[in-house]
Amino acid sequence: MAERVHITTAIFYCNAPPHVGSAYEALAADAFARSRRRRLGRANVSFLTGTDEHGDKIRRAAQAEGVPPREFTDRTSAVFRRAWDGLNVAYDYFVRTTDPEHEKFVQQMLERSHARGDIYFKDYEGLYCIGCERFYTEKELLPGGICPSHNRPVERISEGNYFLRIDKYRAQVLEHIQRNPDFIRPERYRNEALNMLAEPLGDLCISRPKSRLEWGIELPFDHNYVTYVWYDAFWAYVSAPASRDPNFISEVFATTEHFIGKDILKTHAVYWPPMLLSAGLPLFRHLDVHGWVNFGGQRMSKSSGNVADPVSYEAAFGPDVLRYFLLREVVYGLDGDFSEQRLIERYNADLANDLGNFTSRVLSMAARYFGGELTCDPVLEGEPDDAALADVMSGLEERVDAQVQELAFNRGLEAIWQALDVANKYIVQTAPFTLAKDQAKLPRVAQILANLTESLRVVAAALEPFMPVTSRRILDLLQVDETAAAAPYGRGLKQGHKVKPATPLFPRIDRKAG
Numbered sequence: 001m002a003e004r005v006h007i008t009t010a011i012f013y014c015n016a017p018p019h020v021g022s023a024y025e026a027l028a029a030d031a032f033a034r035s036r037r038r039r040l041g042r043a044n045v046s047f048l049t050g051t052d053e054h055g056d057k058i059r060r061a062a063q064a065e066g067v068p069p070r071e072f073t074d075r076t077s078a079v080f081r082r083a084w085d086g087l088n089v090a091y092d093y094f095v096r097t098t099d100p101e102h103e104k105f106v107q108q109m110l111e112r113s114h115a116r117g118d119i120y121f122k123d124y125e126g127l128y129c130i131g132c133e134r135f136y137t138e139k140e141l142l143p144g145g146i147c148p149s150h151n152r153p154v155e156r157i158s159e160g161n162y163f164l165r166i167d168k169y170r171a172q173v174l175e176h177i178q179r180n181p182d183f184i185r186p187e188r189y190r191n192e193a194l195n196m197l198a199e200p201l202g203d204l205c206i207s208r209p210k211s212r213l214e215w216g217i218e219l220p221f222d223h224n225y226v227t228y229v230w231y232d233a234f235w236a237y238v239s240a241p242a243s244r245d246p247n248f249i250s251e252v253f254a255t256t257e258h259f260i261g262k263d264i265l266k267t268h269a270v271y272w273p274p275m276l277l278s279a280g281l282p283l284f285r286h287l288d289v290h291g292w293v294n295f296g297g298q299r300m301s302k303s304s305g306n307v308a309d310p311v312s313y314e315a316a317f318g319p320d321v322l323r324y325f326l327l328r329e330v331v332y333g334l335d336g337d338f339s340e341q342r343l344i345e346r347y348n349a350d351l352a353n354d355l356g357n358f359t360s361r362v363l364s365m366a367a368r369y370f371g372g373e374l375t376c377d378p379v380l381e382g383e384p385d386d387a388a389l390a391d392v393m394s395g396l397e398e399r400v401d402a403q404v405q406e407l408a409f410n411r412g413l414e415a416i417w418q419a420l421d422v423a424n425k426y427i428v429q430t431a432p433f434t435l436a437k438d439q440a441k442l443p444r445v446a447q448i449l450a451n452l453t454e455s456l457r458v459v460a461a462a463l464e465p466f467m468p469v470t471s472r473r474i475l476d477l478l479q480v481d482e483t484a485a486a487a488p489y490g491r492g493l494k495q496g497h498k499v500k501p502a503t504p505l506f507p508r509i510d511r512k513a514g
């Protein structure tokens with residue numbers, strides 16, 4: 001059976017629009033998914049994203065705007081969807097936790113755990129603010145037990161709720177992480193998870209009484225309660241594909257790659273595996289944990305007011321530019337920094353110079369000397385310069401893919417830029433523009449241009465997971481379809497093939513960031 005893979009971003013809580021940090025996660029997961037599709041075929045890859053729409057925070061955000069919660073999330077969910085579409089995030093599923101299909105699935109999973117005896121009812125006592133309509137831990141309160149939002153004392157109240165047994169599965173989850181060293185990656189997060197699981201965790205409260213919150217999915221075994229938003233949202237990773245493919249849970253779910261931020265490591269390492277095991281599902285393959293994208297050294301967040309709108313950058317600088325910058329600049333797993341100045345520097349150096357100039361030089365020379373027609377095949381051996389070029393271009397996509405599978409998106413792009421560097425030097429060393437002045441040397445010029453256009457094809461193909469629009473533009477200039485684009489170096493463009501004249505891909509930006 002063909003290898004399959006299921007890829008997810010976090011299910012974004014849509015009380016605020018996406019920022020560059022949330023876009024980074026969607027872009028990394030998208031590059032991973034595109035790379036897997038190239039290897040495994042489209043039908044064997046499913047890529048899922050979506051919005052988390054229940055819970056008290058959404059209800060209150062809707063109330064503040066004087067609209068029903070559903071109307072509020074219809075609008076805010078659409079903002080995420082438009083952002084991902086604008087950034088060319090090619091998801092197969094966009095799940096909303098308010099979709100009827102999802103709600104029904106969550107109820108099925110609750111029934112499974114309930115039937116197994118993993119859900120029980122008990123009275124819960126805690127510190128509660130009537131204004132906020134929520135429980136607080138002592139640490140969250142101001143001295144003297146004061147609510148930080150309302151500046152008045154909280155009350156100790158007791159409330160009956162349903163709990164899911166987490167500790168029952170702790171040893172099994174711990175053993176799974178120990179046996180599968182890359183289950184949580186990079187390793188620093190695996191170590192953090194092992195520490196979290198070293199002590200008993202306590203069970204997870206998975207309900208809210210309707211008397212307090214109605215905006216949720218009703219428990220199938222008690223109509224006076226809805227599910228806690230966290231429990232509900234996790235199942236968005238599974239609900240839509242499982243509802244449409246009866247074999248998804250048994251055959252595909254265990255291949256899942258969860259792309260998440262480090263702030264939700266605990267919930268994914270500690271609570272999600274017991275939820276799966278209790279409902280009779282296998283565990284996922286990898287938890288792929290990334291750091292923050294900071295803004296001028298500070299964490300990007302709505303409250304700090306430094307939220308950068310990802311789509312505005314895409315609009316201002318053109319397609320693929322934000323994608324390129326984030327995937328090249330941020331090391332997956334570590335914190336990175338976003339700055340418009342740095343983006344402009346990268347744009348001019350890497351995109352305008354290295355990639356854009358290479359593309360236009362190759363196509364301009366092909367047009368000028370041969371009317372855009374290749375008069376010979378590219379060669380792997382030939383002269384030493386030809387062999388050196390063939391050497392770096394051969395297997396480029398495989399080398400890039402190996403890096404992407406290890407989440408080293410930056411190294412994948414570095415490998416492409418190393419190849420571009422060799423190709424740019426090849427132009428300088430072979431000097432076709434000088435040779436072309438001598439009629440007798442035109443056959444050599446033809447050979448150089450055949451090798452260069454073939455190199456441009458290989459570079460464009462390798463770029464697709466990171467820069468899908470640019471890749472397509474270059475392949476269109478080369479008049480190459482999907483099949484020819486995927487051929488190994490030396491077996492793509494043949495004698496007689498015609499390419500189009502150059503059009504500028506990335507005009508230089510001559511300004512400082514505002």
Ligand SMILES: [Zn+2]
Binds near residue numbers: 129131149150151
């Ligand atoms: Zn309060």
